[in-house]
Amino acid sequence: MSTTLSLPAAPETPATTAGPLAAYRRRVVDGSLAADPAQERAAARLDVLFEELRHYPGAHAARRGLRGLFGRASHAAARPRGIYLAGDVGRGKSMLMDLFFEVVPVRRKQRIHFHRFMQDVHARLHAMKRADPALADPIPPLAQAISADAMLLCFDEFQVNDITDAMILGRLFDALFERGVVVVATSNTRPDELFQGRPGRDAFKPFIATINCQMDTVSLDSARDYRRGGLRGMATWHVPADARAELRLDAAFDRLAGGAVPGPETLTVMGRPFQVPCAAGGVARFDFEALCDRPLGAGDYLALAARYPALVIDDVPRLGPDNFDVARRFVVLVDALYEQKVKLVASAADRPDRIFERGEGAGAFERTASRLEEMQSQAYLDLPHLA
Structure with a gap:
């Protein structure tokens, strides 16, 4: 399935006055943002996810126990597709994700810089192995702990430069998606170009396939670089x-x-x-x-x-x-x-x-x-x- 969206013009009337598209338009009207067609199209796609999450059972539950509310299969089947906002520096990707994060009606959500997330992942993996040296595979319990705390993960500046991170990400994200987690990410690099030209990239390709399978890539191709x-x-x-x-x-x-x-x-x-x-x-x-x-x-x-x-x-x-x-x-x-x-x-x-x-x-x-x-x-x- 192709996951790169060529979005039509945003609808004249947003589905809700509470969503990110309406919030974006209010900022344009009050002068805090300049009107930008590419940003408005991306806001419209985020608005669709906003609406889907309003009706997603996992979005409104408090912290889950080990078995979750409905089990892994039902969460994975009902989970909306995530969004991967790709574009050059300064196109407004982080601003749009922050608008979405601020208004989305999800109880368990986290907005975090991707490098900081990976630092936390390494620290938690180290702690788990130290606590239980016999633990054969720490990825499933780590994914369970992450999904128990956050059903929606918003990653700013998604980028992979380290082979250690690359080896962890594929299995970790598979486990998170299996548990019904929804991911929104911003990146200067399109999924197919991640970790390009680096040793070990062949082993990283299944993770790229996972992103393309589970998320829609929205290209923010604004002609203006705001940064x-x-x-x-x-x-x-x-x-x-x-x-x-x-x-x-x-x-x-x-x-x-x-x-x-x-x-x-x-x-x-x-x-x-x-x-x-x-x-x-x-x-x-x-x-x-x-x-x-x-x-x-x-x-x-x-x-x-x-x-x-x-x-x-x-x-x-x-x-x-x-x-x-x-x-x-x-x-x-x-x-x-x-x-x-x-x-x-x-x-x-x-x-x-x-x-x-x-x-x-x-x-x-x-x-x-x-x-x-x-x-x-x-x-x-x-x-x-x-x-």
Whole structure:
């Protein structure tokens, strides 16, 4: 069954004044959102799911016991199809999912960033194995515990970059769908392109088939990138790295975060944690030392660049032979950001072409300085992030 929807125009009259389509239209009328036909079509599909969930028995029950209300088979048979909102950065996917989550009449629901969900999955699997070393397969009891807490799971920024996650997801989602869980997800990557070009992708293909079987992919193909507009007209490289620059970085972070609440996050890179001290709404923020004056490598920087469309860095210093290892890491970081078209906002001791002027390695740094200059151009800022 094909699951990519080419949606007709949204109906003139919504099925209910309580649904996400009506909520979207109210925001357009009051001026808090600009009218966007692609967003309205996606809101109309979310409205259909809203109506289906109003009549879905599992949506109105309190926390289920181990056997559930009607058993696995009846829940799975009645479960509405989920929605996978796919589109480039800044098209309004998270905003639409949040509208849906706010109004959907489901008692047991959870809205969570996908990376945070996977961190919780790994922690719970570890705890279960530690509590019962003889447990042969922890996936069914984990799925039971998740489904007991949430019948509706809304994942923001669904993306798979880690082979460990890839190996878990297929069986976990099969078990969740079997228990009647409905999933809504936003992603910059269409299902058929998940984990593309990575070792082990063949073993990941059954999970892609599960998504296509159990969810409708709705392409949010708006011509306008609302998030990239947040950098239009703004300087992205601030010299010197003083209190005034810090205020400008604060303002850039807030605009790029789009009102999301900042907090720490943890990425998983080759099975180990990589701490991100501050992130929100697709933008992360680091002090330069936290990124380049510690033993991080290309894999860490690639994971960071794949996860976040924008990065804010405080206090880039002058570099030279005395801190060559730091300079080398910065080169690798900039290469990763550039290749993924991450938007960089930074404060620094000087212009890019004067960060590393003299000594061994200065010549090689010229390429990095050139990239940093290009990354400030509007042409670069208008490029989509390559997740």
